[in-house]
Amino acid sequence: MSRLSRLLTVVLLGSVALATPASAHGNTSAAPPIPAWLLFLSAGGAVAVTAVVVSRMDAVPTAVDDVLVSVPARAGEAVRWVARTVFLVGFLAAIYTGLTGPQTPKEFATVFVWPVWFKGLLVVSAVVGSPWRSLSPWETLYDLLARLEGEDPSLLAYPAGLGTWPAAFGFLVLIGFAENLSAVPTSPRLTAVTIALYATVMLVGGVVWGRDWFANADPLAAFYRLVGRVAPLSIRRGEGASGADEADGADTGDFQIVQTSPWKACSEALPDRGAAALAVAAVYTVSFDGLEATPEYQGLNVWAAETVGLGVYASLLLYVVGFFAFLGVFWLVVRLAAALGEGDVRRATLAFGATLLPIAVGYDLAHNYPYVLRSLLAFVEVTTQQPVVATPLAIVPPQAIWGTEVLLVVVGHVAAVLAAHTVSLRVFGSLDLARRGHAPVVVLMLGYTVLSLWVFSRPVVSTVG
Structure with a gap:
């Protein structure tokens, strides 16, 4: 194991150890038993430390x-x-x-x-x-x-x-x-x-x-x-x-x-801008899926439906507006990265678009894997017409589920930072330009980290789907 790998392992384990007691979306409606700022600091710190470590590397991380x-x-x-x-x-x-x-x-x-x-x-x-x-x-x-x-x-x-x-x-x-x-x-x-x-x-x-x-x-x-x-x-x-x-x-x-290695394929450029838009949509849609079960979103939805008069179309409008906001933020960050790194905007868009994938997948898995496990048992029941008495999740402590969900989110963001560093070196050339171009992308990923964990930390007031 390389020095970088050992350091990343320590950072990840430390962040999960601090974040494990946090409430996870879909598992409880109770408020998190630790301050939200501690959750954000520990998990966000893992991403930030990773970014600092890889910024000193003038070569791409070793891929298996x-x-x-x-x-x-x-x-x-x-x-x-x-x-x-x-x-x-x-x-x-x-x-x-x-x-x-x-x-x-x-x-x-x-x-x-x-x-x-x-x-x-x-x-x-x-x-x-x-x-x-x-x-x-x-x-x-x-x-x-x-x-x-x-x-x-x-x-x-x-x-x-x-x-x-x-x-x-x-x-x-x-x-x-x-x-x-x-x-x-x-x-x-x-x-x-x-x-x-x-x-x-x-x-x-x-x-x-x-x-x-x-x-x-x-x-x-x-x-x-x-x-x-x-x-x-x-x-x-x-x-x-x-x-x-x-x-x-x-x-x-x-x-x-x-x-x-997850960051290997995620550092290879996407084929076109449609694929980049799809990558942004993947990050946004799973975020929205979790967000709409929070009290804050429910309040905004009611306000849009009743006060503004959108009725049943309020959620659809909020979804569309949110997607274009995500897409716009990504586009602005990529343009800033290209300007700081003195690179081509289109090339940077296709390259950095791929680095969003570990974030989308990590959060998607964290958000949905308990749902998939429960549904597999329901599928057995409706297929065989026989009740399933025991469920695997019933014997797993909530803290363990929370811990794995936080781990998936953090690992996804760390892999994204590694992929983004690899992309920066390839797109911008020198280490100095790569650091400058990588910086806005790291800020964006830290923002995604905080948003994802904030959604996990909120009590569930509604279940969709």
């Missing part, structure tokens, strides 16, 4: 890239196709049962789609990289069409100028609005209609623009791909493949489970 396990190609293919078939069956069953079955909130469609599919695959992507291109129901159906046609159906070339903007917009609609702001997740019928429309748009787009449509316009594909950059493990296939998403390619070699 070691093969841990190799799985024979035939066995890996069998597992992939079984998973793909099971997921397609689950997708079709969710539509059928959602349209024809009981319309209570805890039915197969609602439990399978929102916590198990949407959030569960986020957790998987954050651990081993995105499996979505193998599981995607519309890509499975598209593959069947391709086999019938003898070639990939495609009427037009995908417009290069669109990039991943369709995916970024779709993420705001699907996750930001449908999942977090609407009644869709509590209605089996609305859930079934939503995923059916989603599948229709994806399939029609695939037939018109080919496979490039799925890579650039599918919000879940683009989102899980970004989340997979943070994963400490990745699944590769054959020589030269890189990540789970490429397992659908023409490579025929063995599958390899590879250990990687």
